[in-house]
Amino acid sequence: MEKTALYNFHKNSGAKFVPFAGYEMPIQYKDGIVKEHINTRQSVGFFDVSHMGQFFVSGGRSTELSLEKIIPLDFKEIKMNQSKYSFLINDEGGVIDDLIITRVENGFNIILNAACKDNDIKEIAKCLNSESKYELRKDLSLIALQGPKAETILESIIKGVKELKFMNGNYFKFLEKKVYITRSGYTGEDGFEISVPNVIVENLIKLLTDKDAKPIGLGARDTLRLEAGLCLYGHELNQEINPIQANLKWAISKKRRETGGFKGWENIKKDLQNGVSKIRVGIKPAGKIIAREGTKIYSNTGEEIGIITSGTYGPSVNSPVAMGYVKSKFSEIDNKILIEVRGKKHEAKVSKLPFYKKSYVK
Amino acid sequence: MSEKKYSKKHEWIMLNGEYATVGISKHATEMLGDIVFVELPEKGKSLNKEEKAAVVESTKAASDVYTPVSGEIMETNQPIVDDPSNVNKDPENNGWFFKIKIKDKSELDSLMSQPDYEKFVKDNPN
Numbered sequence: 001m002e003k004t005a006l007y008n009f010h011k012n013s014g015a016k017f018v019p020f021a022g023y024e025m026p027i028q029y030k031d032g033i034v035k036e037h038i039n040t041r042q043s044v045g046f047f048d049v050s051h052m053g054q055f056f057v058s059g060g061r062s063t064e065l066s067l068e069k070i071i072p073l074d075f076k077e078i079k080m081n082q083s084k085y086s087f088l089i090n091d092e093g094g095v096i097d098d099l100i101i102t103r104v105e106n107g108f109n110i111i112l113n114a115a116c117k118d119n120d121i122k123e124i125a126k127c128l129n130s131e132s133k134y135e136l137r138k139d140l141s142l143i144a145l146q147g148p149k150a151e152t153i154l155e156s157i158i159k160g161v162k163e164l165k166f167m168n169g170n171y172f173k174f175l176e177k178k179v180y181i182t183r184s185g186y187t188g189e190d191g192f193e194i195s196v197p198n199v200i201v202e203n204l205i206k207l208l209t210d211k212d213a214k215p216i217g218l219g220a221r222d223t224l225r226l227e228a229g230l231c232l233y234g235h236e237l238n239q240e241i242n243p244i245q246a247n248l249k250w251a252i253s254k255k256r257r258e259t260g261g262f263k264g265w266e267n268i269k270k271d272l273q274n275g276v277s278k279i280r281v282g283i284k285p286a287g288k289i290i291a292r293e294g295t296k297i298y299s300n301t302g303e304e305i306g307i308i309t310s311g312t313y314g315p316s317v318n319s320p321v322a323m324g325y326v327k328s329k330f331s332e333i334d335n336k337i338l339i340e341v342r343g344k345k346h347e348a349k350v351s352k353l354p355f356y357k358k359s360y361v362k
Numbered sequence: 363m364s365e366k367k368y369s370k371k372h373e374w375i376m377l378n379g380e381y382a383t384v385g386i387s388k389h390a391t392e393m394l395g396d397i398v399f400v401e402l403p404e405k406g407k408s409l410n411k412e413e414k415a416a417v418v419e420s421t422k423a424a425s426d427v428y429t430p431v432s433g434e435i436m437e438t439n440q441p442i443v444d445d446p447s448n449v450n451k452d453p454e455n456n457g458w459f460f461k462i463k464i465k466d467k468s469e470l471d472s473l474m475s476q477p478d479y480e481k482f483v484k485d486n487p488n
Binding site for chain 2: 222
């Protein structure tokens with residue numbers, strides 16, 4: 001089992017560990033998931049997401065064209081220091097992984113899911129030519145600082161970060177070393193992701209905790225992203241689901257939706273033209289019942305129409321929240337559906353996403 | 363009121379005449395984390411020892427709660443349904459789950475005393 005550079009910090013902070021994607025990761029600390037969740041929404045929290053892959057690809061225009069075969073973005077459109085959400089696509093149009101890619105000096109930083117990163121690198125390498133160089137940056141940690149107080153706290157430690165716009169980044173200096181910071185996150189709150197050398201990550205964490213930022217575990221990360229309506233790979237996304245079905249058409253650049261030229265294009269073109277047979281939706285149970293992953297979804301007349309992919313209790317909306325896939329004709333907002341939990345059918349409805357309103361800085 | 367006893371599945375039970383109050387142990391709540399949903403049995407339902415009686419859910423997962431003895435459900439604790447965090451706050455008192463009319467008191471003999479349960483938890487940390 002691998003450990004991040006902050007393992008001892010987590011241990012000393014009373015973390016409960018779980019194995020996650022080959023890493024020993026904190027699921028929660030002493031406060032517990034609900035308090036950690038609320039603290040992120042109302043104040044500020046930080047997440048050690050160093051298990052995620054920080055993959056750097058360098059090269060010129062031909063590298064961009066190679067990446068366009070597997071990532072459905074228009075690379076010419078990506079400005080210096082701009083981040084984009086996208087995917088690695090397989091031959092059938094399914095999602096190999098979802099990712100954030102940022103244009104930096106001489107190339108791109110790509111943030112990959114921990115469980116997928118080894119396979120992702122093989123898939124990306126297959127598309128690249130000899131001009132491109134790539135490296136998985138194991139010398140760097142990744143810290144997400146999230147919540148309404150994130151800007152004030154980080155600005156007091158690293159001057160200038162408040163100028164960053166949502167989905168933009170830049171290099172900054174911290175303890176005489178280069179760190180790369182983007183304004184982004186996975187909670188529905190304003191915040192930053194800080195790529196920082198392992199050797200000084202504890203120094204950064206010390207300053208953050210001195211300013212009352214609290215460590216937040218993977219448990220609250222999941223409830224936060226679910227309230228924000230964000231997909232989790234392995235749940236809402238996998239190799240058998242394409243981005244159109246996942247209701248993430250917007251994450252394929254407009255030009256690429258028209259001209260294609262990437263893996264799986266034939267299937268994606270078909271779904272763009274004819275519509276999808278099933279689609280990802282938000283689902284809100286009528287009562288307090290929690291619909292977990294794998295829960296079957298039925299129409300009002302009892303026809304089986306889909307399945308829940310993630311479900312929990314949302315501490316900030318104070319009700320259960322879920323996402324899942326339903327046959328497209330049942331996907332209209334407010335459409336009444338039934339969810340089967342422990343053998344009984346319960347009322348629910350299709351809900352707009354996010355469940356919790358975002359407050360990103362534009 | 364008699365001695366509080368514990369099951370291997372982390373329920374506690376306290377006998378009071380023909381009736382017993384059942385809940386989940388403090389250790390169980392610590393393992394579960396924040397409880398966000400509780401489903402209790404219907405009043406009048408007859409259950410056998412170790413049968414599923416209730417459900418508790420944390421943000422992460424659902425778990426079954428079993429009855430440590432056979433009997434009929436006489437009363438359930440609505441305040442823990444209305445606000446499941448009441449279980450975390452006081453699991454072995456106000457956070458009780460249900461009251462059961464005991465069919466066979468000898469079933470209590472196989473349960474653990476508090477010191478035995480504490481040892482059991484120590485030897486079986488998960």
